[in-house]
Amino acid sequence: MSNKPAMVEMDEFDRRIIAALVEDGRITVTDLAASVGLSKTPCQVRLKRLQESGVIRGFRAIVDPAKLGMDHVAFTEVKLSDTRESALREFNAAVRRIPEVEECHMLASNFDYLLKVRTSDIRRYRMVLGEKISALPHVASTSTFVAMETVLESGSKRPRR
Numbered sequence: 299m300s301n302k303p304a305m306v307e308m309d310e311f312d313r314r315i316i317a318a319l320v321e322d323g324r325i326t327v328t329d330l331a332a333s334v335g336l337s338k339t340p341c342q343v344r345l346k347r348l349q350e351s352g353v354i355r356g357f358r359a360i361v362d363p364a365k366l367g368m369d370h371v372a373f374t375e376v377k378l379s380d381t382r383e384s385a386l387r388e389f390n391a392a393v394r395r396i397p398e399v400e401e402c403h404m405l406a407s408n409f410d411y412l413l414k415v416r417t418s419d420i421r422r423y424r425m426v427l428g429e430k431i432s433a434l435p436h437v438a439s440t441s442t443f444v445a446m447e448t449v450l451e452s453g454s455k456r457p458r459r
Contacts, residue, residue, distance in 0.1 A: 306351045311336060315344055316353070323357045363416060370419050371445040374431060376411040379438035388435040396434075398426045409441070420444070 308316075314334040318325060325333070331341035348354045363369050378389060386404070393402050393413070401414035413431065417423040423442075431440060 303352070306348075306353050308348075308353070312344055312348060312353075315341065315348065319354065319357075367418050368416050370417045370423055371448065372415045372417070372423050372427075373443045373445065374413040374415055374427065375409040375441040375443075376413060376431070376434070376437055377409045377439045378411070378436045380436045381410060385436045389437075392434045393431075396426070396430045398422075398430070 311334055315330065318330055318333050327342055327345065328338055330345070331338045334341065336344070345354075378385060389411070390402075393399055393411075398415050398417050399413050400416050401412075403412045404410060405412055415423060415426060415431070417426055423444075427440065427442065431437065
């Protein structure tokens with residue numbers, strides 16, 4: 299039994315719509331239609347279908363963390379003491395409640411999870427690690443890597459291929 303969601307059938311117009319929205323999520327439907335080579339109504343129908351099928355999960359603002367005083371990024375390896383399914387579910391539910399954890403990935407590695415943690419500075423990170431991450435269910439050990447510079451991050455503009 300797979301947890302993998304079913305793929306949605308898409309054609310070239312759907313892919314162009316998605317690419318245009320990734321580039322500019324605030325583009326008007328009229329401009330979107332023009333940029334992908336469709337008239338407005340068929341573009342709206344496709345956009346609605348992509349949203350209803352879950353291909354497009356939503357729209358959000360991309361903020362500059364440095365301007366919010368949140369430019370300290372650490373990656374935390376987490377090793378669990380128990381990796382049975384119930385323990386994984388407990389850990390997953392609890393880690394979602396820590397606002398400083400931006401990303402959490404289960405890995406096939408010598409540790410179980412990799413967290414991306416964003417805080418204001420190393421002192422705040424140390425508090426989050428000690429009070430929140432280390433207190434998560436079934437955490438046996440952690441290891442931290444502090445980012446010195448962000449070269450490419452989700453949400454940043456990429457050159458077109």
